[in-house]
Amino acid sequence: MKALIFVSLLVSCVVPAQFHPRQPAQYRPLPPLRMRASIQNKWTTERIAKIPKLLKKHGAGAWLICQREHAEDTIWWSIKNATDFDAHRRTVLLFHTNDSSLANTPNPLKWVDNIGQVWPELRRVLGEYRPFRIVLNTDEDIAFAGGLHVGELAILQRELGKYWTNRFVNEPMLAVEFVATKLPSQLEYYRIMQENVWAMLEEGFSDKVIEPGVTTTEDLSWWFREKMQLLNVSTWNQPRVSVLVEDSYPGWEGTEDVIKEGDILHIDFGITAMGLNTDTQHMAYVLRTSGAEPETDVPDSLKEGLRKANRLQEIVLGNMRPGLSGNTVLHQSLVQMIREGMKGQIYSHPIGDWGHDAGSVIGFLNLPAYVPVLGELPILPNTYYSIELYAYHFVPERNETIRFRLEENVAWSELSQKWEYVYGRQEIFHLVDGRKRSSLELIEQTTRP
Structure with a gap:
């Protein structure tokens, strides 16, 4: 026991590595839309080419996806062409293992049909191929493996009959692994997206945009929306800006406050581009500059x-190993957090094709110690995660206990065999210094109508 305590103290005394970028982030343009589409389609082709191996891994001969326009299967958004907006008519896809009679056929086989011609053709193909287990996306708990609409299931049962219906199986990890696994070539563009997020944060949380006593948190949220439009990216997680006080709690809304000197600011938002999504939470401080002793630092x-929240990030990443369940990582991290004398909460999640992507979660806000089903999935390598959490800290000057809320995206590195920050992590508050604003800047950069 003494040795355990000694090791814990030793770890907690180690000076943490510095991950805050040394230079200000720069806006880096993504490729033109036409080039983006070409790159995305190459990624999709490469990812789909891995499905036969995944099918064999899970002991299945085929993966059948049946969907209609405006009622797409969840998987559709990870396999579609970059310029497709939805499935056409009824779109039926049959992924196979490239074996026997289908060895030289497209993978997937695809039918677009609204008059019923697909069914005799599908029955013929299945009769020649004879897959013993056919995966359908019918899982009750995992969205990525549960996208088959009830009407499509009914028509499959009617048109294919009991012979093939009896071979239908639910293999949720097939869909989870397909969606979660990222390609090495995607990371370059994901890193550009992350730097653009940081550039927005550094500009938005500054005197260039904020005038203390005038600018509101809602003004700032709309500034971020406008900036995303200029960068030709969209969002899945609308920017939510808050003034942090003792009672503030992570939620789905920001606040509607006038930003004042001495405020602690927080944002949670993500951008979307090239079929990828980010998710980031940072904090800023508005310097008190109008008093007798103006502040120059936080x-x-x-x-x-903030240091406590950084330490909690290190604890989570230190416990995250591929193959462990999210609940195991959560338990180990909470035990270590308590052992080091901290209080906080962890609610980290996969990210990539979706903001909340396929894979194991590490805590939920409403399930702080154990997450059924999703928390029991294994942590997968070759994927991305959002390390989302907060640490409590009592601030004597305010007589308040504040939740220091952070979120950064990490990617698994095959080279180092550990998770690495895609761009960096916040270790220094963004500073808003009202003294730097001039009346001309206020007129030119106001975000209000």
Whole structure:
């Protein structure tokens, strides 16, 4: 026991690595839309080519996806052409293992039909191929493996009959692994997206945009929306800007406050481009500049709160190993957090094709210690995660306990065999200094109508 305590103290005393970028982030343009589409389609082709191996891994001969326009299967969004907006008519896809009679056929076989011609053709193909287990996306708990609409299931049962219906199986990890697994070539563009997020944060949380006493949190949220439009990206997680106080709690809305000197600001948002999504939470501080002793830096008590949140990030990443369940990582991290004398909460999730992507979750806000089903899935390598959490810290000057809320995206590195920050992590508050604003800047950069 003494040895365990000694090791814990030793770890907690180690100076953490510095991951905050040394230079300000730069806006880096993504390729033109036409080139983006070409790159995305190459990624999709490469990812689909891995499905036969996945089918064999899960002991299945085929993966049947049946969907209609405006009622797409969840998987559709990870396999579609970059310029497709939805499935056409009824779109039926049959992925196979490239064996026997289908060895030299397209994979997937695809039918677009609205008059019923697909069914005799599908029955013929199945009769020649004779897959013993046919995966359908019918899972009750995992969205990525549960996208088959009830009407499509009914028509499959009617048109294919009991012989093939009896071979239908639910293999949720097939869909989860397909969606979660990322390609090495995607990381370059994901890193550009992350740097653009940081550039927005550094500009938005500054005197260039915020005038203390005038700008509101809602003004700032709309500034981020406008900036995303200029960068030719969209969002899945609308920017939510809040002023943090003792009672503030992570939620789905920001606040509607006038930003004042001495405020602690927080944002949660993500951008979408090239079939990829980001998710980031950062904090800023508005310097008190109008008093007798104007501030030039963040109070030390706030720096200590941020340091605690950084330490909690390190704990989570230190416990995340491929093959462990999210619940195992959560339990180990919470035990270590308590052992080091901290309080907080962890609610990290996969990210990539979706903002909340396929794979194991590590806590939920409403399930802080154990997550059924999704928390029991294994952590997968070759994927991305959002390390989302907060640490409590008492701020004496305010007589308040604040939740220091952070979120950064990480990617698994085959080279180092560990998770690495895609661009960096926040270790220094963004500073808003009202003294730097001029009346001309206010007129030119106001975000209000």
